[in-house]
Amino acid sequence: MSENALLQVKDLSVSIDNELPILHNINLEIKPGETHVLMGPNGAGKSTLGYTLMGNPHYCVTEGSILFEGQDITDLSADKRAKAGMFLSFQNPHEVPGISMSSFIRNASHAQTGAPVKLLAYKKALKGAMDVLSMDEAYADRDLNVGFSGGEKKKAEILQLLMLNPKLAILDETDSGLDVDAVRTVSKGIEEYQKKKDGALLIITHSTKILESLHVDYTHVLVKGNIVHTGDGSLVDEINANGFERFVKED
């Protein structure tokens, strides 16, 4: 493992609620600015890895460890991981009744840094980020995700990414349910995050479209809770053409 790694996952095994083993002996290293893609059949454990990295308490680490900037975060709460600079965009974003999208993101920004988030500057930044994502301004005052379409929810996740500027963003099927134009718009947003912050990405996806304008450094294939293969960006196209059959057989 190298010294300048942002995220180091070492021999990680994970069970759900301490009963159902899902992930086995996962090793993964992400450096600042790198883009990693995680692919695999439905049910392989990709979202489980995302949740575990973010500290969801239902996902219990039974073996191994997670280090972020050299610090062991295996037992750290999700809040503290967010403060440290980690971010997860959910496969199925939750509705948050009673809190506008604008307030939610402002609170998250405040929680992240502890510093006050000045309203005028914040509103200007929010509008700028919403423009990048072609989101109508009126959505800022709507309760987060309540009544949002599937694609609008995914855009709201990327809006949070742009506003929070984490060191590492884990995007769980951010592209699913997006129309062709929206995929491009969201991809632009991700590119902007990457450039601005030298941000690192772990992108979970079933599709190549979101990756078209991004440089992919590594592609990992997860099958039945094991990373069975790691390759470069071209592996995404190979999987797109040939499916997972050869990896399932290798397993």
Ligand SMILES: Nc1ncnc2c1ncn2[C@@H]1O[C@H](COP(=O)(O)OP(=O)(O)OP(=O)(O)O)[C@@H](O)[C@H]1O
């Ligand atoms: N809370 C839970 N209770 C029981 N089983 C669960 C729970 N969460 C996940 N699983 C199981 O763990 C396995 C991995 O699920 P996970 O959601 O991580 O898969 P995935 O690779 O993200 O799949 P997809 O591509 O369909 O999103 C699945 O068999 C799933 O049914």
Ligand SMILES: [Mg+2]
């Ligand atoms: Mg999933």
